[in-house]
Amino acid sequence: MSLQKFLSDFAALGDRDLKMEYLIELAGHFKAPPADVAAKPYAESNKVPGCESEVYVWARREGEDSKLRFYFAVENPQGVSAKALAVILDRYLSGHSVDYIADISPEIIYQLFGEELTMARGQGLMNMILAVKQLTLQNTEQEILNKSKITVH
Amino acid sequence: MNSEILVDCDWVQERLNDSKVILVESNEDLLQYKSGHIKGAIEIDWVRDLNNQLIRDYLDGNHFANVCSRFGIKRDSTLVFYGDKHNWWACFAFWVFKLFSHPDCRILNGGKLAWQKKKLPLTSEVEDRKVTSYPVVQRDDKTDRILRDELLSKIRDQADCHLIDVRSADEFSGKRLHMEGYPNEGALRGGHIPGALNVPWGRAVDQETGLFKSVEQLKEIYFKECKLQVDREVIAYCRIGERSSHTWFVLKYLLGFKNVRNYDGSWTEWGNLVGAPIERF
Numbered sequence: 293m294s295l296q297k298f299l300s301d302f303a304a305l306g307d308r309d310l311k312m313e314y315l316i317e318l319a320g321h322f323k324a325p326p327a328d329v330a331a332k333p334y335a336e337s338n339k340v341p342g343c344e345s346e347v348y349v350w351a352r353r354e355g356e357d358s359k360l361r362f363y364f365a366v367e368n369p370q371g372v373s374a375k376a377l378a379v380i381l382d383r384y385l386s387g388h389s390v391d392y393i394a395d396i397s398p399e400i401i402y403q404l405f406g407e408e409l410t411m412a413r414g415q416g417l418m419n420m421i422l423a424v425k426q427l428t429l430q431n432t433e434q435e436i437l438n439k440s441k442i443t444v445h
Numbered sequence: 446m447n448s449e450i451l452v453d454c455d456w457v458q459e460r461l462n463d464s465k466v467i468l469v470e471s472n473e474d475l476l477q478y479k480s481g482h483i484k485g486a487i488e489i490d491w492v493r494d495l496n497n498q499l500i501r502d503y504l505d506g507n508h509f510a511n512v513c514s515r516f517g518i519k520r521d522s523t524l525v526f527y528g529d530k531h532n533w534w535a536c537f538a539f540w541v542f543k544l545f546s547h548p549d550c551r552i553l554n555g556g557k558l559a560w561q562k563k564k565l566p567l568t569s570e571v572e573d574r575k576v577t578s579y580p581v582v583q584r585d586d587k588t589d590r591i592l593r594d595e596l597l598s599k600i601r602d603q604a605d606c607h608l609i610d611v612r613s614a615d616e617f618s619g620k621r622l623h624m625e626g627y628p629n630e631g632a633l634r635g636g637h638i639p640g641a642l643n644v645p646w647g648r649a650v651d652q653e654t655g656l657f658k659s660v661e662q663l664k665e666i667y668f669k670e671c672k673l674q675v676d677r678e679v680i681a682y683c684r685i686g687e688r689s690s691h692t693w694f695v696l697k698y699l700l701g702f703k704n705v706r707n708y709d710g711s712w713t714e715w716g717n718l719v720g721a722p723i724e725r726f
Binding site: 405 | 475561
C-alpha cells in the first residue's frame with residue numbers, strides 16, 4: 293500500500309478519537325532496531341534534531357533488489373506519537389524510490405495528528421520525515437558514486 | 446520543598462478515590478493521554494481547551510467556566526496537574542488555572558514519568574464526569590502574567606526587576622531564533638530582552654528522574670549562581686510562554702518568590718515588536 297492510500301484510508305476514519313486509537317495501536321507495533329542495524333550508544337549523527345522523543349533513524353539496503361529500509365529508535369518511553377510515525381514511515385516509505393520519498397511532505401503529520409499539533413509540538417515529528425528524506429538522498433548519492441567507481445575500474 | 450503544592454505518587458495513590466481530588470493530565474504528545482493515564486484523570490489540552498481559537502490569548506472567564514464545568518471541576522476541587530516532558534505542559538496548564546485564581550492547584554512531582562517509573566497502573570478508560578457549575582471568574586492578568594506594554598515600560602524605565610530568559614543559550618545569544626530543530630515561529634530578530642539572565646528551564650529538573658531538583662540545588666542555581674533576590678520582582682519568558690511557566694512555578698512555589706510573573710508574549714512577540722530594544726551577544 294502506498295502512503296497516499298494509507299493517508300486516504302486514515303482520513304476515512306473520520307472521528308478524531310478513532311484516529312488517535314489507531315495511531316496508538318500502530319505505536320504498539322513499534323520495534324527497536326535489530327543489533328545488526330544499530331547498537332547502543334547510538335551515534336549522534338543518526339539522531340533526529342529537535343525531537344523531544346529522542347528519535348534515531350537508520351537506512352539499510354536489503355533484499356535482492358537492494359531497496360532501502362528505515363529503522364528507528366525512540367528512546368523516550370513517552371514518545372507514543374514518534375513510535376506511531378516510525379511504524380508508518382517504515383511500512384509506507386521503506387522500499388520506495390528516492391523520487392517517491394522526495395515528494396512526501398513533512399506536513400502529512402497534520403493529517404495524522406490533527407490541527408492541535410502546533411509548530412512546537414509537530415516539529416520533532418516533521419524532522420523525522422525530513423531525516424528519512426535526507427537519508428534516502430545520501431544513500432542514493434552514495435550508490436551512484438559507488439556505481440561510477442565500478443565503471444571506472 | 447512546598448509539600449502542599451508539590452505532591453508525589455504516594456500522595457496521589459492515597460487519593461485516587463477522593464472525589465474532591467481531580468487529576469489533570471496535560472501533555473506535549475497528543476497520544477499520551479489516550480494511550481494510558483492515571484485512573485480518573487481528565488485531559489486538558491492547552492491548545493484545544495485553554496486558548497482562544499481566534500485571538501492569541503487564553504479563554505475568558507465565561508469560556509473557562511464552561512471548560513471546567515464540562516470536566517466536572519468545582520471551584521473547591523483540588524487539581525493535580527501532571528504530564529509528559531518533565532511537566533512542561535502541566536506547569537503551563539497550572540499557570541492558566543492560576544490566572545483564574547483556582548484556589549487549590551498542585552503538581553505531581555516528576556509528572557507521568559515518575560508514575561511510570563514506579564510501574565503504577567495506567568488506564569485508557571475515560572471515565573464519565575458529572576457536569577458541574579463552575580462559577581465565572583474573570584481572568585487576572587496582573588498577578589502572575591505581564592503583558593507587552595507594561596514590560597516595555599519597565600525596560601525603558603530600567604525598573605528594578607529580574608528578567609529570566611529560560612530559552613537555550615543559543616536562542617538567548619541571538620545565534621538561533623528558535624530551539625535547535627524547532628521552527629522559527631515568526632520572530633524577526635534574535636537575542637534577548639536587555640538585562641535578562643539566561644537560565645534554561647530544564648535546569649530546575651533532574652533529567653534522569655524527571656523530579657524537580659531539591660530546594661538546596663534550586664537555591665544554588667537561582668540564588669547563588671544567578672544572584673536573584675527573593676523580594677525583588679521576577680519576570681520569566683521564553684518563546685511562547687510555556688517553558689517560562691515551568692520556571693514561574695519553580696520560583697513562586699518552590700523557592701517562595703512573592704512577585705513572579707510570566708511574560709507569555711515572550712520572544713515570538715518581543716522579537717517582532719517594532720522599536721523594542723534587544724540585546725545580542
